[in-house]
Amino acid sequence: MRVPSKDYGRQYAALWSELGPAIERALHGDEPILGAATSSFETEFADFVGSRFAVGVGSGTDALILSLRALGVGAGDEVITAANTFMATVTAIATVGAHPVLVEPDPTSLCLDMARVEGAISSRTRAVIPVHLYGRLCDMQALHEICAERDIDVVEDAAQAHGARIGGQCAGAFGRLGAFSFHPSKNLGCFGDGGAITTNDCTLAEDLRQLRNLGKRGKHKFLHIAPNSKLDTIQAVILRCKLPYLDAWNARRREIARLYHEGLSELSAIELPELPRDEEHVFHLFAIHVDRREELCDHLSRQGIRGGLHYPIPPHLQQASRSLPYRPGDFPITERCAERELSLPISPELDDDQIAAVIDAIRVWCTSSSASSVTA
Numbered sequence: 001m002r003v004p005s006k007d008y009g010r011q012y013a014a015l016w017s018e019l020g021p022a023i024e025r026a027l028h029g030d031e032p033i034l035g036a037a038t039s040s041f042e043t044e045f046a047d048f049v050g051s052r053f054a055v056g057v058g059s060g061t062d063a064l065i066l067s068l069r070a071l072g073v074g075a076g077d078e079v080i081t082a083a084n085t086f087m088a089t090v091t092a093i094a095t096v097g098a099h100p101v102l103v104e105p106d107p108t109s110l111c112l113d114m115a116r117v118e119g120a121i122s123s124r125t126r127a128v129i130p131v132h133l134y135g136r137l138c139d140m141q142a143l144h145e146i147c148a149e150r151d152i153d154v155v156e157d158a159a160q161a162h163g164a165r166i167g168g169q170c171a172g173a174f175g176r177l178g179a180f181s182f183h184p185s186k187n188l189g190c191f192g193d194g195g196a197i198t199t200n201d202c203t204l205a206e207d208l209r210q211l212r213n214l215g216k217r218g219k220h221k222f223l224h225i226a227p228n229s230k231l232d233t234i235q236a237v238i239l240r241c242k243l244p245y246l247d248a249w250n251a252r253r254r255e256i257a258r259l260y261h262e263g264l265s266e267l268s269a270i271e272l273p274e275l276p277r278d279e280e281h282v283f284h285l286f287a288i289h290v291d292r293r294e295e296l297c298d299h300l301s302r303q304g305i306r307g308g309l310h311y312p313i314p315p316h317l318q319q320a321s322r323s324l325p326y327r328p329g330d331f332p333i334t335e336r337c338a339e340r341e342l343s344l345p346i347s348p349e350l351d352d353d354q355i356a357a358v359i360d361a362i363r364v365w366c367t368s369s370s371a372s373s374v375t376a
């Protein structure tokens with residue numbers, strides 16, 4: 001049975017009776033950029049997150065870059081983030097000229113370890129970017145307590161956590177700013193690049209509207225040197241159509257995570273991600289840890305099951321990071337995850353039979369590979 005990691009075709013087919021006509025109307029309109037669709041989506045997304053404002057931008061990476069710019073973070077400043085994040089978080093910090101200070105995650109949740117964040121704070125620390133990795137919220141209460149008294153800003157990297165909640169509060173509504181990606185692979189994705197920044201701060205929202213649009217105010221005045229990074233009408237139309245389904249899709253992801261736990265928890269060769277009880281984890285990824293993961297990945301792919309690696313080379317070991325003061329061995333938890341992580345298919349379009357096929361294939365591999373290691 002074929003089990004893709006994403007099934008965009010199946011998702012769009014299910015939405016087409018609504019989405020097709022909406023795209024057609026947009027194409028017949030005269031607002032390709034910064035029109036009513038984008039501003040309606042911004043209002044709806046802000047409501048969903050529970051923040052006062054949302055500003056649509058060109059990507060999740062730009063959402064992070066523009067957030068840091070709006071806060072005035074730049075050369076000489078330090079920004080603390082997770083060593084085990086996706087490269088874009090580090091790229092954003094370096095792009096504004098600030099210095100990325102990486103810290104190890106908690107080994108169980110894989111989210112920022114707040115004791116290490118506190119230990120990494122210096123007189124130059126301007127901001128912390130917690131990354132809600134794989135859809136699980138960082139301990140935002142603890143982070144708030146660390147940052148508030150020191151006047152350090154919090155910018156959430158919520159690119160993997162649309163709709164993740166704890167105590168009813170949503171990812172993107174905890175920090176001063178929340179940065180989202182709508183890359184097609186994310187829990188809420190458009191058909192291209194897109195992103196948004198959420199905030200309760202009216203002045204920051206206004207600055208962000210200028211910063212995404214060449215630093216422009218009104219028609220002819222340019223106040224800042226800034227990029228051109230807007231969420232276009234077609235992407236906004238797609239996102240408006242999908243947003244009402246997001247909570248149900250996230251619930252389906254949790255259901256699939258539960259099925260994986262039922263089917264795989266007794267296998268000693270496989271470490272599963274926790275199913276947190278008191279929060280709504282949105283399982284952007286279901287990342288297991290396993291020795292010989294390439295072997296398991298090949299075994300799955302021979303049966304049409306697509307696993308993924310997130311992320312085999314951590315940011316501090318990327319060539320792009322060669323000017324940072326980090327070496328192999330500096331982040332053992334992160335590096336061990338990078339060697340052993342394998343993501344199982346978890347998109348909400350997958351049906352129970354497909355998930356059962358993944359579970360069966362892994363059980364077969366565990367049985368035969370433990371048999372072969374006994375004979376070896």
Ligand SMILES: *Cc1c(COP(=O)(O)O)cnc(C)c1O
Pocket residue numbers: 059060061062085086088089131157159160180181182183193194195
């Ligand atoms: C996807 C992602 C980004 C970047 O988003 P893009 O829209 O691809 O630029 C940033 N941070 C994390 C954690 C991500 O997963």
